[in-house]
Amino acid sequence: MQAIGFWFVLMILxxxxxxxxxxxxxxAIGNELLSHQISTVTGIALFLAGMYVWLKWTNARYSKKDLLVIGVMWFGMTITFEFIFGHYIAGHPWSKLLADYNILEGRVWSLVLLTIIVGPYFVGKYILKGCTDAI
Structure with a gap:
């Protein structure tokens, strides 16, 4: 349950x-693509910092599998939120939402999603040096 609750913190970030x-x-930059790319880097940094704080201060112990499952769950929640909110509430067309996945056009949003999937495991094992059980 902590992981589901923390996803809302990630959403706010x-x-x-x-x-x-x-x-x-x-x-100020005046270049939408460059702004998107900068936002991707800052988003990844914010998410990793948030994951660090969450894993450091939580009382729960997570296995490697737990952290990977959490990452996949957060990925699913993020994609669901992005498409439902983006299309039905913000009114963006599907083509605009899907355009952020075109890495060949410099759209690097997929790196944020990759961070969401592997971030909990990466932070737990490599930054906090095995704060989890059975890693």
């Missing part, structure tokens, strides 16, 4: 990151 891109540095 992602929204703040998007607001910063759209309202602060994006207009």
């Amino acid at each position: 992602g929204i703040v990151n998007g607001i910063m891109r759209n309202d602060v540095y994006g207009p």
Whole structure:
């Protein structure tokens, strides 16, 4: 349950990151693609920092499998939120939502999703040096 609750923290971090891109540095840069790429890097950093704080301060112990399952669960929740909110609430067309997955066009959003999947395991094993059981 902690992992599901913490996903909402990640969602808030992602929204703040998007607001910063759209309202602060994006207009100053004047290049949407570059703003997207910077936002990807800052989003990854925010998510990894959040995962670090969560894993360091939680009382739960997680196995390698647990952390990978958490990452996959967060991935599914993120994709579901992105498409449902993005299309039905924000009103973005499907083509706009899918465009962020075109890495050949410099759209690197997929790296955020990869971080969401492997981030819990990476932070637990390599940054916190085995804060989990059975790694």
